[in-house]
Amino acid sequence: MAKKETEWQFPVEMRPKPEDWRFDLDTALDAVVQLRAEIPEDAFTAQILGTERVGNGVVIREDGLILTIGYLITEASTIWLTTNKGVVVPAFPLAYDQATGFGLVQPLGKLGVRALPRGSASSCRIGENVVVAGHGGRAHALRATVFAKREFAGYWEYLLEEALYTAPAHPQWGGSAMIGSDGKLLALGSLLVQEKVDAGTLQGNMLVPIDLLEPILDDMLKTGRPSRPANAWLGMYTTEAGHKLVVAGLAPGAPAERAGVKVGDIVVDVAGEKPKSLADLWRRVWALGGPGSEVPLKLLRKSALMDVRLRSADRNDFLKKPHLH
Numbered sequence: 001m002a003k004k005e006t007e008w009q010f011p012v013e014m015r016p017k018p019e020d021w022r023f024d025l026d027t028a029l030d031a032v033v034q035l036r037a038e039i040p041e042d043a044f045t046a047q048i049l050g051t052e053r054v055g056n057g058v059v060i061r062e063d064g065l066i067l068t069i070g071y072l073i074t075e076a077s078t079i080w081l082t083t084n085k086g087v088v089v090p091a092f093p094l095a096y097d098q099a100t101g102f103g104l105v106q107p108l109g110k111l112g113v114r115a116l117p118r119g120s121a122s123s124c125r126i127g128e129n130v131v132v133a134g135h136g137g138r139a140h141a142l143r144a145t146v147f148a149k150r151e152f153a154g155y156w157e158y159l160l161e162e163a164l165y166t167a168p169a170h171p172q173w174g175g176s177a178m179i180g181s182d183g184k185l186l187a188l189g190s191l192l193v194q195e196k197v198d199a200g201t202l203q204g205n206m207l208v209p210i211d212l213l214e215p216i217l218d219d220m221l222k223t224g225r226p227s228r229p230a231n232a233w234l235g236m237y238t239t240e241a242g243h244k245l246v247v248a249g250l251a252p253g254a255p256a257e258r259a260g261v262k263v264g265d266i267v268v269d270v271a272g273e274k275p276k277s278l279a280d281l282w283r284r285v286w287a288l289g290g291p292g293s294e295v296p297l298k299l300l301r302k303s304a305l306m307d308v309r310l311r312s313a314d315r316n317d318f319l320k321k322p323h324l325h
Helices: 025-030 216-224 279-286
Strands: 034-040 051-057 064-071 078-082 090-098 101-107 129-133 141-154 156-166 177-179 185-197 200-209 236-241 244-250 266-270 294-303 304-311
Touching: 025 129, 034 064, 051 185, 051 294, 078 101, 090 216, 101 216, 141 185, 141 200, 141 279, 156 185, 156 279, 236 279, 266 279
Parallel strands: none
Antiparallel strands: 034 051, 034 078, 051 064, 064 101, 078 090, 090 101, 129 141, 129 177, 141 156, 156 200, 177 185, 185 200, 236 244, 244 266, 266 294, 294 304
16 A cells, blocks of 8 residues: 555545534544554465455444454454554454344454544434544544435345435544444445435445344453354355346355356256345345355356255355464
């Protein structure tokens, strides 16, 4: 990275103004820290997500506990946190939940930052103004609007019943904080999205509602993952192309690759039923049982139909686990 992340800034007119909010804006923005993670080159996610990942985390407890988006810290060997005041401390990856995408990080030193209180995304209406904040104070904070609340399906076998969508887009969305009008954390930035609107496209962010953290927080702190059963995993990166579900990539050594699925295959049915969308595909796979369950797929390759049976796995078994040095 040739340019330092701190060199860019939002134009003043795009930033939140302190007088427009009923909470102390700068104190809230200080709860967002920069997170830099290093991942071993032989890690399972290294090729897809890189060996150096930079994003944001949000201090959610007075002991410094940080909530971030899990892909930043998956398989991390080293994590460094930087506050808006320039305090730098090492940190340890405590937990990662595949289903929500949330990750938890414990700083191994004092950050000197007040925690951001957690609210509920259900209090937030479509059309409402919010702050989407990355590390770096007002210059990296954006006045944004919630333009949708609806399900989100990701090609990496990920599904949210209701995600939040904001615009304009924040360029450093990973682990950014969506702060509501009450000064509380409502959601965490996960993706950049493009939406078709009228004749053009709208760039925005998809954010994970904070409400999904509450039911799993205690388990994640105790064992590093929620106690609910893991979803079956195929390692079959699938995308919607028109009305077709196309295999766009395969995780090396994962069930789909081992069963002979190829990039370019079209998924025609799961256990005899035709999935109507990417979300429907994952729901049908998961309905067949947890990791280890059999998943019968009908695939279209070139112009031939083929039946394949996959033995699903637990994605966690493929990941490197953190070690306390």
